Amino acid sequence: MACFFNPTTVKNKNSKQTRNKIPWPTKDAMQQVYEKNLWGSGESDFYSGEGSHKLEIVVPYIRAIKAFLRSFDKPISMCDLGCGDFNVGKELVKYTENYIAVDIVPELIERNKEKFKASNLEFQTLDIANNKLPTSECAMLRQVLQHLSNDEVKRVAEKLDNYTYVIITEHLPKGNFQPNINIISGQGTRLKKHSGISLLAPPFNLRVKEEKVLLSLEDEHGIIVTTLYRFK
Numbered sequence: 001m002a003c004f005f006n007p008t009t010v011k012n013k014n015s016k017q018t019r020n021k022i023p024w025p026t027k028d029a030m031q032q033v034y035e036k037n038l039w040g041s042g043e044s045d046f047y048s049g050e051g052s053h054k055l056e057i058v059v060p061y062i063r064a065i066k067a068f069l070r071s072f073d074k075p076i077s078m079c080d081l082g083c084g085d086f087n088v089g090k091e092l093v094k095y096t097e098n099y100i101a102v103d104i105v106p107e108l109i110e111r112n113k114e115k116f117k118a119s120n121l122e123f124q125t126l127d128i129a130n131n132k133l134p135t136s137e138c139a140m141l142r143q144v145l146q147h148l149s150n151d152e153v154k155r156v157a158e159k160l161d162n163y164t165y166v167i168i169t170e171h172l173p174k175g176n177f178q179p180n181i182n183i184i185s186g187q188g189t190r191l192k193k194h195s196g197i198s199l200l201a202p203p204f205n206l207r208v209k210e211e212k213v214l215l216s217l218e219d220e221h222g223i224i225v226t227t228l229y230r231f232k
């Protein structure tokens, strides 16, 4: 569940004006992000934010993931959990055997189905916290968990050991920080609380066979870190 501020103010017992937090399902929160361009707007109708479009962020990421995918003798299958506007994913499809891209926003998935077509590409509307995840050898979650509450991150994390490889990209604060401070799911991230996701730390305590940082990019807000986890 996500919480958004209800713009209508209500009077409390002492007749003081106060803002009321109304819980929203994460799907509604993410739909609102796209409808109101809360991650900015580009030339496209749906816009997943600077992290999905700025060349200095996207190009090194694609290079790193392409190198990982090409390190196998035979192409592997991928699922892209929280694929967004697919500006990044579209560059990776050709290096995979099969690519399943999912997102919680149905209108975005319908638009992606129209816009991006390949014989090995499939789109699905799915809530990764609450639905069964697609099967594949590798899963990628690029700047998705950073927008979710700890409760939802935990529900996703519990399913990740079904994959051999998981590639996670998260926006983290520079320097030392307390990981996994809880947030309400939605547009924002833990950066505003000087925190970021670490799946190996409590309360997630993910156990992995191997962990390798593939890419670290500094920007004005923090560091965007891409980590490869091996589970099998």
Ligand SMILES: C[S@@+](CC[C@H](N)C(=O)[O-])C[C@H]1O[C@@H](n2cnc3c(N)ncnc32)[C@H](O)[C@@H]1O
Pocket: 026, 030, 048, 049, 051, 052, 081, 082, 083, 084, 085, 086, 087, 088, 089, 102, 103, 104, 105, 126, 127, 128, 129, 130, 141, 142, 143, 144, 147, 148
């Ligand atoms: C910041 S965007 C990143 C998009 C893409 N991964 C990229 O890097 O370009 C985060 C995406 O995660 C999706 N998302 C958030 N919660 C989700 C959930 N529970 N299930 C599936 N998708 C979700 C949002 O709708 C949004 O499209």
